[in-house]
Amino acid sequence: MSSEKHDTPAWEQRFRAARVSLPDWADDAPDRSLYVSNATGSYQVYAWDRAAGTHRQVTDRPHGTTDAALSPDGAWVWWFDDTDGDEFGVWRRQPFEGGPDQEAVPGLAPSYEAGLALGRDGTVVVGRSTDEAGTTLHLLRPGAAEPVEVYRHAEYGSVGDLSHDGTLLAIEHTEHGDAMHSAIRVVRTGRESPGSEAGGGSTVAELDEVTGREQPLGLACLGFAPVPGDSRLLVAHQRHDRWEPMLWDPLTGVETELALRTADGRPLPGDVSAQWRPGAGALLIEHEFEARSELFSYDLADGTLTRLETPRGTVAGATARPDGTVEFLWSSAAEPSVVRSTAGTVVLRAPGAVPPGSVPVEDVWVDGPGGRVHALVQRPAGEGPFPTVFEVHGGPTHHDSDSFAAGPAAWLDHGFAVVRVNYRGSTGYGQAWTDALRERVGLIELEDIGAVRAWAVASGLADPARLVLSGGSWGGYLTLLGLGTQPDAWSLGLAAVPVADYLTAYGDEMEALKSLDRTLFGGTPEEVPERWRASSPLTHVANVRVPLYLSAGLNDPRCPIRQIENYVARLVELGVPHEVYRYDAGHGSLVVDERIKQQRLEIDFVRRHLG
Numbered sequence: 037m038s039s040e041k042h043d044t045p046a047w048e049q050r051f052r053a054a055r056v057s058l059p060d061w062a063d064d065a066p067d068r069s070l071y072v073s074n075a076t077g078s079y080q081v082y083a084w085d086r087a088a089g090t091h092r093q094v095t096d097r098p099h100g101t102t103d104a105a106l107s108p109d110g111a112w113v114w115w116f117d118d119t120d121g122d123e124f125g126v127w128r129r130q131p132f133e134g135g136p137d138q139e140a141v142p143g144l145a146p147s148y149e150a151g152l153a154l155g156r157d158g159t160v161v162v163g164r165s166t167d168e169a170g171t172t173l174h175l176l177r178p179g180a181a182e183p184v185e186v187y188r189h190a191e192y193g194s195v196g197d198l199s200h201d202g203t204l205l206a207i208e209h210t211e212h213g214d215a216m217h218s219a220i221r222v223v224r225t226g227r228e229s230p231g232s233e234a235g236g237g238s239t240v241a242e243l244d245e246v247t248g249r250e251q252p253l254g255l256a257c258l259g260f261a262p263v264p265g266d267s268r269l270l271v272a273h274q275r276h277d278r279w280e281p282m283l284w285d286p287l288t289g290v291e292t293e294l295a296l297r298t299a300d301g302r303p304l305p306g307d308v309s310a311q312w313r314p315g316a317g318a319l320l321i322e323h324e325f326e327a328r329s330e331l332f333s334y335d336l337a338d339g340t341l342t343r344l345e346t347p348r349g350t351v352a353g354a355t356a357r358p359d360g361t362v363e364f365l366w367s368s369a370a371e372p373s374v375v376r377s378t379a380g381t382v383v384l385r386a387p388g389a390v391p392p393g394s395v396p397v398e399d400v401w402v403d404g405p406g407g408r409v410h411a412l413v414q415r416p417a418g419e420g421p422f423p424t425v426f427e428v429h430g431g432p433t434h435h436d437s438d439s440f441a442a443g444p445a446a447w448l449d450h451g452f453a454v455v456r457v458n459y460r461g462s463t464g465y466g467q468a469w470t471d472a473l474r475e476r477v478g479l480i481e482l483e484d485i486g487a488v489r490a491w492a493v494a495s496g497l498a499d500p501a502r503l504v505l506s507g508g509s510w511g512g513y514l515t516l517l518g519l520g521t522q523p524d525a526w527s528l529g530l531a532a533v534p535v536a537d538y539l540t541a542y543g544d545e546m547e548a549l550k551s552l553d554r555t556l557f558g559g560t561p562e563e564v565p566e567r568w569r570a571s572s573p574l575t576h577v578a579n580v581r582v583p584l585y586l587s588a589g590l591n592d593p594r595c596p597i598r599q600i601e602n603y604v605a606r607l608v609e610l611g612v613p614h615e616v617y618r619y620d621a622g623h624g625s626l627v628v629d630e631r632i633k634q635q636r637l638e639i640d641f642v643r644r645h646l647g
């Protein structure tokens with residue numbers, strides 16, 4: 037072991053340890069794969085030729101790159117080129133073997149991403165989102181000089197998928213105005229009859245479970261069948277208070293809900309997603325329930341559901357290979373992530389040493405005002421009560437899971453207990469739990485966090501005089517709102533890339549988030565101003581009584597810098613102790629040294645103010 041490694045604290049080793057994402061592979065060239073890794077100190081895209089055993093770094097941008105795709109024939113690597121993390125840019129492509137980058141679809145101005153579909157015949161569909169035009173989808177046919185616009189709407193939408201023969205395009209859209217529940221439209225691309233009246237953009241079929249319904253239901257496109265002549269589309273639906281897969285043939289209108297039941301006849305609880313297995317005779321099922329996940333294979337012919345062996349923890353992604361095996365990215369709170377195979381092997385391991393493990397999570401259930409709240413708890417060595425960090429997840433439609441994370445592990449190393457709460461609005465606990473986040477935005481989540489806080493103190497886990505409320509993105513927003521609406525509950529606050537002044541944020545944020553916010557609040561700031569004011573941290577800033585640390589990306593399109601500066605200005609006026617760290621990136625950083633710096637600044641701030 038080198039002296040440098042020996043001198044590096046365990047928490048920093050976890051941040052520095054190289055990681056790899058789940059490899060994607062080309063549909064028609066499965067030996068050609070693509071993944072993302074931080075092996076060079078920032079997250080970049082890599083091409084992996086499995087047959088040759090070679091790995092090649094595709095991108096090398098100072099602020100990192102994570103959005104990439106392989107063409108079905110494996111000939112091209114597509115990657116999204118923005119400016120310093122602002123998420124506003126264009127697609128570029130590079131030969132798989134290496135070579136100069138080129139603009140992938142000439143003629144399209146920079147925009148926010150709204151999906152990408154690459155067809156087997158060379159057809160390309162690019163989704164774009166801008167403040168001026170809303171959502172537009174553009175189709176580039178093989179040999180064409182310029183793309184043609186096939187979809188436009190002011191509300192947010194995105195590319196779903198192209199059928200195997202390239203004649204059908206699935207579009208997810210929210211034309212009905214509910215950004216939390218998408219509809220699906222299938223249109224013709226015009227490939228089957230160029231120049232005819234049934235050309236690109238003409239509607240074939242529509243699935244809409246929002247319009248005209250008292251209880252809106254969401255839909256999500258999971259992909260067309262990966263075989264010739266099969267027009268079935270795999271769709272996720274919410275007809276039974278949770279996400280489940282079904283088959284829909286837009287050409288015939290036939291819908292087939294799937295009865296996914298365990299060997300003893302019980303339906304799978306929690307949310308269920310799926311993807312096609314090669315050949316389209318079976319599905320790979322991904323099941324999420326109570327902060328953990330597992331995999332199954334479902335035979336479409338006889339309805340058999342077979343569990344695939346995975347360790348207890350979280351599967352952060354899986355893919356079914358042509359040889360029948362399944363590769364998956366797995367971790368737990370105690371064990372770092374690794375890409376495994378159902379064949380019993382490690383598929384891809386990052387270079388360098390494996391990072392130190394951490395403390396397993398305990399499951400805690402607490403009665404809250406809207407039902408039982410699930411929290412994940414990690415305890416440091418020793419006897420409590422402990423100084424405790426409530427690490428609040430972002431999203432808000434997300435959830436904390438039993439998975440490895442360097443941030444919580446760092447607090448544990450410094451003697452803090454860590455509590456993570458899957459408040460109302462989180463996914464994985466049914467549609468009603470997720471959809472509870474309406475109108476009283478932020479305040480509902482904080483009721484659940486407050487209930488878990490009361491349990492943590494009463495149980496002897498947490499020292500009430502040393503409670504830190506912390507989070508990033510939506511978690512940063514809840515941190516600021518919590519300090520202002522629960523001023524006696526917390527000792528310190530740590531807010532990374534937060535919403536701080538909601539009205540200003542709405543004016544500056546990317547269009548997709550404007551649409552989501554209108555749905556959450558039930559209208560614009562002009563239409564329901566009292567709701568926006570009640571849920572804005574700036575409204576309650578005068579109640580903040582404890583020291584506060586904020587960090588913000590100068591190029592952040594999701595939680596823009598101006599609204600954070602407005603909040604900081606009020607802290608200055610009020611004389612609230614605070615520190616602000618501004619960095620040159622977007623909604624978080626893809627650079628390892630920057631992430632370590634931010635974690636160190638938070639730890640130092642807490643140690644100085646808590647003693």
